[in-house]
Amino acid sequence: MVTMAVPTRTSEADDGRGSSRRPMYEGSTQYRHWRYSIQQLRDLRASLNKAAVSVIRNAFEVDLTGSSAGVSFLTPDEELLLVKLYIGKVGQLCGHFRFPEEVEATAISYLKRFYLKNTVMDWHPKNVMLTTLFLATKTTNNPISLESYTTHIPKTTPSDVLDLEFLVAQSLNFEFKIWHAHRALWGIYLDIQNLPDISLEKLQETYQIAVKHVRTSRLTDAELVYTPSQVALAAFSMASPDFAAAWAQSKGAESILSIVKDIEEMISRDGAGPDVERVRDVDRRLRLCKNPEKVVGSKAYLAKKAEQETKEKEKRAKKAGETKRAMESGDPFGEELDSQNGRDGSSLDEDDDD
């Protein structure tokens, strides 16, 4: 795989492990599929935004020619702003439901990952946020019934949550396991007690502050760029640079302190919640530039539906024809799979969903 060749370790000399053994974290989907550079994130969001804008513009034209001229579409940064607002909402909801921190962190990660595959203009983050939180309760083994979930959230029906569930899971590539920074922070807090001359009261105080910083870091892209242990160490370093430096030294990882500095900077720069007035403005504009194909009842929506239906009808007709041919040729179960593969292997993968 391509990703395996990419990592350039800062400290390759000090690890005494055998070359054949792969570190566990590097086997995780988080490392393999959800790790980006800052530049990559920016490019990815820009290209998603661009693609969505062109699709929506076309859809507007289908609805009414020339109607897309006056629409001001959202920029990638504005999209991100909206997502950030709903990341904050996840925390509020978790406080309301008294969910453990793991649920909150998982839901937020899902939300961020979802908007690396989709755009706000297609799927409004309000519903996506509800779905990711509900999905996170299930994947982290803190289940709650759908009824009690939706009845405690105003103006929400079960279908709001469930309609998007499969889409969200699919966008996440069904990779639900997340390595969390808050767990790493707990590990650091425990391990630091092994260092000599540690005042427990001071450590406890530092830990409480660091936990807050980890929570702040969830508003940023830190988890998509850095490993959870690095984010945790950065949070710890923000609370007490001395402790963090001492611990890093004990682990022989002083060299990552420069990375930690970057993360700290990122957290303090992006960690603030979005400005409410700006978000309100973005939301107002979003109502105008939403993908009409996703708005039930519009012409574009109907056109898309019709297109899908003709496609499906064609597929069904093709399948029926094949079955009929097979029946006529004698073997009702068709020929050997190999020969069919050779004839039209391209159509095989589309046949499994009906």
Place this chain on the structure above:
Amino acid sequence: MSRPTSNWLRGSIVRKSVLPSSAQSTRSSTPALGLNGANVSTIGSSTPLPASSSTFTGVSAGGGVKDPTNKISEFSSQEDQCPVCKSDRYLNPRLRLLVSACYHKMCESCIDRLFTLGPAPCPICNRTLRKLAFMPQTFEDLTVEKEVAVRRRLARDFNKRREDFPDLKSYNDYLEEVEDITFNLINDIDVPQSEERILKFRRENAALIEANIQRDESYASSLRQQEEAERRAREERARVLALEEEEQRRTKEMDKMELIDVLENSAEDVDAKKLVAAAARRQREKEREKRAAAQQAEAANALSARAQRSRTAAQSAIPDAPHVPIQDDWYAYEDKYALRAGGYFDPASEAVRRDREGIMRAGGYMVEEAWERALRCAVAGLDIAPLTSSAVSTSDPIPLPTNGDVIMASV
């Protein structure tokens, strides 16, 4: 009329062992051969079968079902009525219906009346019948009776086994053929052709059939011998036990007599109580010795039984495949952290650790494992530098949909 309160009055199935006298009496009136009716009538002039001589003694009433253990009972019910003379249980409490070779029921008196002077036509279907070919009814349903008879007859000739065939296909073909013939005979379809097929099979496989019969017989006789040996061993054990008990009783008696003798003849100054106590002590000692001996014998028995069991187990046991532990090449950062033996100062897990009744740990939760996981998480990937390249494709092997929308079946 005085009615004996026998089982058959209640319409239940009568066991032959319950009514030995009636079985005896009926045998004299309708002497039945071990050969059942189907054999006699359908095979006709074929060679006599080897089983014929032995079954005569085996079945007490020349039964439809060959049963040397006498466990299968003859069928009879309260509603029995002879279809020929219309007499029923009310008129004749000793009514016994027998089944002809054409599977029609008749009472014994009708059989006597019609067939004493030699073969005569069946009053129901006009087929020629003989007196000897009537058999007692075992099953309530006569089609079952017929099927059992046909199957038993065919099993005598068609006794090939899986080992006699080169492959499964030919064995299945053979079974198919047997089933085919059986079905035809039971339902009276193409009877002459089926008989022809049976004869042909017998001609072709005479030697093999004979060999299989002998094999079956030797197996049965070995089973019989084993049973006999077991029975003998049981009897022997019971005899030894009885002997021992008798011996014990006698010694007890003798001890008692002895004690009385001593008491009678002892001098004045000896305390009678002491004498009795001494005797009781001796008695107890003896008993203890005996018990120890019995225990030893039992232990030896158990040992030999266990040895036998293990021998048979060794014969039937299939050796396990050697155990291969899970082998992966994941590195879990073991050298990067060490779990502190004395535990940690950790208010977050305070409740779990103080939980004396173990309610929180009931599911197998161990705070040490949670700690270890956190520690591992704290050092995992600590030295991985962030990506710096700007090409999206290198870090994202999942192809992105071109229109920014995940393809979905329906929303």
